[in-house]
Amino acid sequence: MTPLPSGFGLVLDRSVRRYRDGRVLVGGQPPRRIRLSDAGRAALADLLAGRAGSPPAMRLARRLxxxxxxxxxxxxxxxxPLDVTVVIPARDRPEALRRCLASLDPATPVVVVDDGSEDPAAVAxxxxxxxxxxxxHERSAGPATARNTGVAAATTELIAFLDSDCIADPGWIGRLAGHFADPLVGAVAPRIRPWFLVCGDxxxxxxxxxxxxxxxxxxxxxxxxxxxxxxxxxAALIARRRALPAFDExxxxxxDVDLVWRLNDAGWRVRYDPGVVVEHEEPQTLRALLDRRWRYGTSAAPLARRHPGRFAAVVTRPVPAAAAALLLARRPVAAACLVAAQAAWWQRRLGPAGLPARRTFAWSAQAVGETLxxxxAAATTYAAPLLALGLSRRATRAPAALLLAGAPVVTWVRRRPALDPVRWTLASVCEDVAYGAGVWRACASQRTVDPVRLVFIRRPSPPTGWPGGPSRVRRERARRPAGTPPADARPRRGR
Structure with missing residues (x-):
């Protein structure tokens, strides 16, 4: 195992819980359980305190x-100066491009690829x-082709991709470039936050x-x-040139999803650093938002063709799924019995590691809640007509309403947006339906149902996020090459 380079510090993920005086760590996504020796616990304490680590300590850091x-x-x-070139694909919208270029460090080389603008003189x-x-480009060939053209024209070690409707801090590249001190890092991305051309309420x-x-x-x-x-x-991504495959034109x-997954398959690490923010100009009408979600949905089937097994409408486990079905059928006592039985099973496995019973029961209940x-969300996205039919019938109105409003309401409670829950729920449902329409359209053209299938993972494990337990993960890591994702992994819906 290649150790993390000397000079790197370490912080634990917020999902991590420590048991047995810090000798057992549980957390991450997918969930892992790692046991530490006394020497490992001491090495971790040094790393978390910012002290220099020995080679064994840095190997532990890499593992974590x-x-x-x-x-x-x-x-x-x-x-x-950094050895970096900024590549910006553009098509018309000269004022947006002007704002983008004005936000960059003037000392950084920039290549703008004009992808068939109707007014090339304005872009020039x-x-x-x-x-x-x-x-x-005389004719528009799409953003993938434009980025490939820009990469071919650059000679620097790093390539920073930025869309023409983004506004970046002049120091955004420098703040992310430190990650490339790790020789295994192939790409780093900042957080993208919305920016609106016309301010208003x-x-x-x-x-x-x-x-x-x-x-x-x-x-x-x-x-x-x-x-x-x-x-x-x-839209905002920095990549190591020698790690970078060509975008699929x-x-x-x-x-971009395809590119990142191919980087993963080649063994490169890709990091997301939300401490650095790039702003992206957003549409300001509901119709424009829905159109974008529909277009993103059309990418699901082509991606599923290229990456079999990585798309599914729902990934769950039989016990949480059964408990959720019992709740929808208005059988709460039977559902509670299943939750308790699964909690007892987890406690039997993980209790010796020091996990308290209340934690395993909370995990079991959380698994059912996340499954619901x-x-x-999947029913709203891919089966909205069936939910509408359920709402029209008295016997199925309550479970249909729960399925329809559950995900938006939970998200509203977690994020507390500056918007009332009624309009939030309606807009969320409209976006999900638009995305699902794009997925179904692409599935029909590609003749595949991979993006809309239901996947069951049979072996139960603690749901720190989506389930994927420690023992299963250890077996998979032994079977597959470093950097290769598990076969049943699913992406978050959105692109």
Whole structure:
């Protein structure tokens, strides 16, 4: 195992719980359980305190980072200019491009690929005003082709991709570049937050502020299928040139998901660092938001063709699924018995590691709750007509309403957006239905049902996020090459 380089610090993921005086760590996504020796516990304490680690300690740090139990803190980047080129695909919208270029460090080389603009002179004038090199496609070939053209024209060690409708802090590249001190890191992405050209108090803008499709949230993560952050958008992304495969030019949407997963399959680490923020100009009408979600949905089937087994509408386990079904059938006592039985099973396995009974019972109840929310979101997205039929009948009205409103209400409670729950729920349902329509459209054209299938994972395990237990993970890691995601991993819906 390649150790984490000297000079890196370490912080534990917020999901991690320590038991037996810190000798047992449980957490991450997928969940892992790691036992530490006394020497390992002391080494971890040194790393968390910021003290220099020995080679064995840095190997432990690598193991924790790869397991998602900890996150690296790279050393400060060396002073001086970075060996990086910014590649910006653009098509018309010269004012957006002007704002984007004005936000960058003027000392950083920039290549703008004009992908068949109707007014190429306006784009050329903006590039000339900001000292950016301009390349031109006579006809629009899509963002993947434009980025490949920009990469071919660059000669630097790092390539920073930025969309023309983004506004970046001048130091965003420098703040992310420290991650590349780790030789296994192939790409790093910042958090993308929405930005609106016209400021106002529109409810659509307030909705998008809290549910932006490009915003992957505040939790840092190693990126890959089955993790907290399964992919990162190429709207803002820095990659190591020698690690970078070509974007698939056949994909008009989802080409960034495909790229990230191929980086993972090649053994490269991709990191998401939400401490650095890039702003993205967002649509301000509901129709524009729904159109974007529909287009993102059309990428699901082509991606499923390229990455078999990584897409599913719902991934769950039989016991939580059965308990959720009993709750929908208004049999709470039977559901509670199942929850208690699963909690007892987990306690028998994990109690010797020091986990208290209340924790295993909470995990069991959480698994049922997440299954209900996930099934509700999937039913809204892929089977909205059936939910509408259920709402029209008295016998099925309550469970249909629970499935329809469950996911939006839970999200509203967690995020507390500046929007009332009624409009939040209606807009969330509309977005999910639009995404599902795009998925079904693509499934029909690609002749596949992979993105809309239900997947059961048979072996139960503690649900720290989506279930995927410690013993199962250990077996998979022994069977598969480093960096290869598990076969049943699922991406978060959104791209």
């Amino acid at each position: 980072v790869d397991a998602g139990l900890a996150h690296p803190r790279p050393p400060a980047a060396a002073a001086g 004038a903006v590039c000339r005003d900001h000292g950016a090199r301009r390349l031109h 529109g409810w659509v803008s307030r909705f998008d502020q809290a549910r932006c499709a490009l915003d992957l949230g505040p939790r840092e993560s190693l990126v890959g299928p089955g993790r907290i952050v399964p992919y990162v958008p190429s 056949r994909l008009l949407h989802g080409e 929310v996930g099934c509700g």
